[in-house]
Amino acid sequence: MTRLPSVGVVIPTRGDRPGLLREAVEAALGQDYEGELSLVVVADRTTAMDVGSADAAVTQHVAGVVTGASHSTGRSLRVLPNTRTPGLPGARNTGIAACDTDLVAFCDDDDVWLPGKLTAQVRALRDGEGEFASCGIEVEYGRHRVARLAGARSITADDLVRSRMVMVHSSTYLFERGLLWADESAPAGQNEDWDLALRAAKRRPIAHVDRPLVRVRWGASHYVARWADRIAGLDWMLARHPELAVDPRGAARVYGQLAFSHAALGHRREAARWALRTFAARLAEPRAPIALAVAAGFVSAPTVLSMLHNRGHGI
Numbered sequence: 001m002t003r004l005p006s007v008g009v010v011i012p013t014r015g016d017r018p019g020l021l022r023e024a025v026e027a028a029l030g031q032d033y034e035g036e037l038s039l040v041v042v043a044d045r046t047t048a049m050d051v052g053s054a055d056a057a058v059t060q061h062v063a064g065v066v067t068g069a070s071h072s073t074g075r076s077l078r079v080l081p082n083t084r085t086p087g088l089p090g091a092r093n094t095g096i097a098a099c100d101t102d103l104v105a106f107c108d109d110d111d112v113w114l115p116g117k118l119t120a121q122v123r124a125l126r127d128g129e130g131e132f133a134s135c136g137i138e139v140e141y142g143r144h145r146v147a148r149l150a151g152a153r154s155i156t157a158d159d160l161v162r163s164r165m166v167m168v169h170s171s172t173y174l175f176e177r178g179l180l181w182a183d184e185s186a187p188a189g190q191n192e193d194w195d196l197a198l199r200a201a202k203r204r205p206i207a208h209v210d211r212p213l214v215r216v217r218w219g220a221s222h223y224v225a226r227w228a229d230r231i232a233g234l235d236w237m238l239a240r241h242p243e244l245a246v247d248p249r250g251a252a253r254v255y256g257q258l259a260f261s262h263a264a265l266g267h268r269r270e271a272a273r274w275a276l277r278t279f280a281a282r283l284a285e286p287r288a289p290i291a292l293a294v295a296a297g298f299v300s301a302p303t304v305l306s307m308l309h310n311r312g313h314g315i
Contacts, residue, residue, distance in 0.1 A: 004035030005102035010095030012042045013109035021109040033118040038076040040098045044091040088189035089182035104177045110217045111171040117213035121174045130207035132175040132200035134168045138212040139312040146312025147212040155208050157201040161250045168197050171214045190233025218309050227261045248282045256287025263294035264301035271295040
């Protein structure tokens with residue numbers, strides 16, 4: 001039998017949710033994968049001013065959190081500071097650079113890999129001669145858990161233009177080391193994961209294991225209500241991937257998200273402008289009337305998000 005590829009798992013964290021981080025680490029180390037597995041937990045700085053002793057303090061704290069996590073032969077665990085741009089993309093790239101493995105995987109510090117995740121994805125990569133893999137997810141919000149599947153064994157760039165495809169989530173990513181890096185120019189780290197998946201799919205279709213093998217926890221995200229950052233991230237994606245404005249369904253989705261984000265900030269005129277662009281791209285896009293309802297004060301943005309999250313969906 002040929003040797004199983006070694007896998008390096010990158011887990012970025014700010015160290016402010018220690019219980020969740022410990023679960024993420026233990027779930028990754030507890031995978032039944034028979035190949036070599038190493039974890040790199042990257043302690044991130046929130047701003048460029050948090051340097052020197054702050055780096056050491058955060059790294060020491062994170063190391064204390066993950067100390068004692070169970071692991072066996074063929075498993076290793078390191079904690080490093082983010083030495084690149086502060087934020088999620090820089091933390092991911094710090095982890096990638098620290099790996100000397102065949103493959104690299106991502107896991108957010110508030111998510112959990114379910115049993116069999118890694119073995120199934122490595123098999124999918126080898127069977128399909130792919131470069132990049134994802135899998136189905138189980139969205140957890142409060143007491144609700146909803147499986148989100150793609151209904152397909154591969155994901156193309158066209159798929160990711162028409163729909164963000166929530167199951168192609170950063171915590172599911174597994175890819176060849178050296179193939180791709182996170183783009184550190186993403187505003188506040190917004191959409192760097194979507195950008196990474198799109199770039200991967202443009203090279204070759206993504207191998208997808210359509211079973212819920214990662215539990216994604218909504219509600220604990222650092223980005224859940226940063227509307228100005230969301231707007232900047234969507235503008236960045238439109239400029240970086242012009243094809244997003246060409247596909248009517250994909251364009252309407254992005255324009256509708258912009259309308260909703262402006263509505264959440266109380267920018268009624270901008271919300272109405274983007275809602276009109278949404279209707280022009282695709283009349284049946286539901287985000288436009290929802291955004292107008294928020295802009296008019298008929299319903300609040302948090303109420304809309306809570307209703308959607310209970311069903312395993314986002315805006």
